[in-house]
Amino acid sequence: MTEKNKLGKVYLFIVFVVLYAPIFYLMYYSFNSGGNMHGFEGFTLEWYSEVFHDTRLIIIVINTLVIALLSSAIATIIGIVGALAIDRIRRKRVKNTILSLNNVLIVSPDVIIGASFLILFTIAGIKLGFTSVLLSHIAFSVPIAVLMILPRLQEMSPTLVDAARDLGASSRDVLMKVILPFISPAILSGFFMALTYSLDDFAVTFFVTGSGYSTLSVEIYSRARAGVSLSINALSTLIFLLTVILVVGYYWVSRSSMRNRSKEPAAELGVPE
Amino acid sequence: MSRSSRGLYLIPYYLWMVLFVALPVVLVAYYSLFDIEGHFTLSNYASFFTPVYLRMTLSSFWYALLITFFSLLVAYPAAYALTRTKHKQLWLLLIILPTWINLLLKAYAFIGIFGTYGPVNSLFKAIGLGEHQILFNDFSFVFVSVYIFIPFMIMPIFNALEDINPTLIAASRDLGASSFVTLRRVIFPLTLSGVRSGCMAVFIPALSLFMLTRLIAGNKVITLGTAIEQHFLVTQDWGMGSTVAVFLILIMAVLMPVLGGGREVRK
Numbered sequence: 001m002t003e004k005n006k007l008g009k010v011y012l013f014i015v016f017v018v019l020y021a022p023i024f025y026l027m028y029y030s031f032n033s034g035g036n037m038h039g040f041e042g043f044t045l046e047w048y049s050e051v052f053h054d055t056r057l058i059i060i061v062i063n064t065l066v067i068a069l070l071s072s073a074i075a076t077i078i079g080i081v082g083a084l085a086i087d088r089i090r091r092k093r094v095k096n097t098i099l100s101l102n103n104v105l106i107v108s109p110d111v112i113i114g115a116s117f118l119i120l121f122t123i124a125g126i127k128l129g130f131t132s133v134l135l136s137h138i139a140f141s142v143p144i145a146v147l148m149i150l151p152r153l154q155e156m157s158p159t160l161v162d163a164a165r166d167l168g169a170s171s172r173d174v175l176m177k178v179i180l181p182f183i184s185p186a187i188l189s190g191f192f193m194a195l196t197y198s199l200d201d202f203a204v205t206f207f208v209t210g211s212g213y214s215t216l217s218v219e220i221y222s223r224a225r226a227g228v229s230l231s232i233n234a235l236s237t238l239i240f241l242l243t244v245i246l247v248v249g250y251y252w253v254s255r256s257s258m259r260n261r262s263k264e265p266a267a268e269l270g271v272p273e
Numbered sequence: 274m275s276r277s278s279r280g281l282y283l284i285p286y287y288l289w290m291v292l293f294v295a296l297p298v299v300l301v302a303y304y305s306l307f308d309i310e311g312h313f314t315l316s317n318y319a320s321f322f323t324p325v326y327l328r329m330t331l332s333s334f335w336y337a338l339l340i341t342f343f344s345l346l347v348a349y350p351a352a353y354a355l356t357r358t359k360h361k362q363l364w365l366l367l368i369i370l371p372t373w374i375n376l377l378l379k380a381y382a383f384i385g386i387f388g389t390y391g392p393v394n395s396l397f398k399a400i401g402l403g404e405h406q407i408l409f410n411d412f413s414f415v416f417v418s419v420y421i422f423i424p425f426m427i428m429p430i431f432n433a434l435e436d437i438n439p440t441l442i443a444a445s446r447d448l449g450a451s452s453f454v455t456l457r458r459v460i461f462p463l464t465l466s467g468v469r470s471g472c473m474a475v476f477i478p479a480l481s482l483f484m485l486t487r488l489i490a491g492n493k494v495i496t497l498g499t500a501i502e503q504h505f506l507v508t509q510d511w512g513m514g515s516t517v518a519v520f521l522i523l524i525m526a527v528l529m530p531v532l533g534g535g536r537e538v539r540k
Contacts, residue, residue: 082289
């Protein structure tokens with residue numbers, strides 16, 4: 001038994017090594033003064049200073065962040081509305097239909113989403129660039145937000161809403177003071193999920209960027225095709241650190257939502273005044 | 274709140290559904306009926322059934338199958354080992370962490386690792402195997418794709434393993450089953466739903482990996498995804514691109530009920 005456990009640990013270790021090898025490989029060479037990824041010549045921070053002096057790259061990073069934050073915020077709001085709408089549907093068949101429509105964008109290959117959005121924006125006369133990228137990121141983040149929020153909404157005891165109404169709360173108050181606070185952990189994780197989808201997306205963005213506008217993954221793609229530059233390594237090291245912070249944040253949020261969940265009976269007693 | 278105003282705030286969601294779910298599919302189907310000059314025609318469908326596209330479809334599926342198979346092969350034992358560790362949630366998070374790093378950056382790293390001067394070739398030379406061209410072929414394409422998808426395969430399998438009632442395994446042991454028989458007859462059948470959603474989470478995106486085919490496979494591997502990208506962004510033949518997309522959608526619609534579930538959460 002212990003023998004087998006050891007075997008499993010060795011296997012896991014190998015998987016971890018392979019999973020992290022490329023990431024650390026990039027990070028290692030970001031400090032190479034040699035200017036390539038062939039041999040390590042000496043330690044330098046030159047590539048990091050290059051990143052910070054490359055205004056175009058900085059603008060692209062800002063673009064990426066703006067798109068990610070804005071699209072996830074808007075998608076989360078639409079997602080809340082969507083989850084409320086689905087939760088309200090009583091007829092099972094209608095509910096399942098809406099749910100599968102909701103999931104279409106999650107199960108579609110990115111290429112199809114990208115291509116069909118390209119057609120859509122061209123027909124609608126929307127210029128490719130910031131607006132088209134933002135709209136498509138909102139579009140593919142909405143179902144993710146819905147899927148994160150809906151289970152939490154379904155967990156909510158209907159007596160909470162009834163009690164609020166009995167106490168004279170208007171629909172608006174019920175929504176703002178009872179429902180939204182109850183589902184807020186799920187809203188937050190939906191937002192985080194949408195954020196990572198947006199930051200990670202390449203294929204869809206690639207179709208709808210047009211020529212003047214670029215996000216990080218599109219830029220990395222074109223640079224990686226043109227040839228190796230260590231400033232990309234430096235940038236990816238910085239992104240890795242940012243990602244670690246985000247992951248820790250996400251973990252913390254999901255942990256605290258789990259803790260809230262275990263406190264549920266108390267929360268049900270403490271109906272807001 | 275009156276009934277009408279209650280409906281009012283639901284508008285953004287349904288608007289999203291019509292504009293970004295239903296309309297794009299309709300538009301793709303519509304565009305597939307036009308040739309590159311904008312004439313109404315069924316010629317795109319005719320050309321899809323020529324050997325070029327049929328072979329591409331087949332090879333696309335073959336690669337996606339290979340990638341799914343190897344991901345499963347690597348991921349199942351890993352997920353199983355994960356359930357045996359202390360702090361499993363933390364380890365699972367560490368498996369997921371690399372997926373939060375841009376896919377292209379990782380592909381880019383592999384160009385270095387597999388390159389002529391990369392560590393893998395240095396290792397080969399050191400142990401006397403000589404230099405090899407590892408990049409820009411089938412092997413590197415499948416390897417990097419499997420690398421990218423492993424976490425998406427591990428997650429659902431891990432969840433399925435976690436859901437197994439431990440008394441079932443104890444019962445199987447009590448009844449004299451060896452650990453291999455327990456794995457084959459008890460554990461594996463009980464995790465089939467996880468395996469299915471893992472396969473779905475890998476298979477569908479594997480059909481549309483156009484950036485990896487370009488970066489890693491050196492354009493030698495052409496998938497349906499590559500074809501769609503090529504038609505839309507390079508040759509500007511939206512009609513043919515849409516036709517390929519229509520077939521991809523149709524194939525998926527057939528596959529979905531077979532595989533069931535679907536990717537719950539991509540990462």
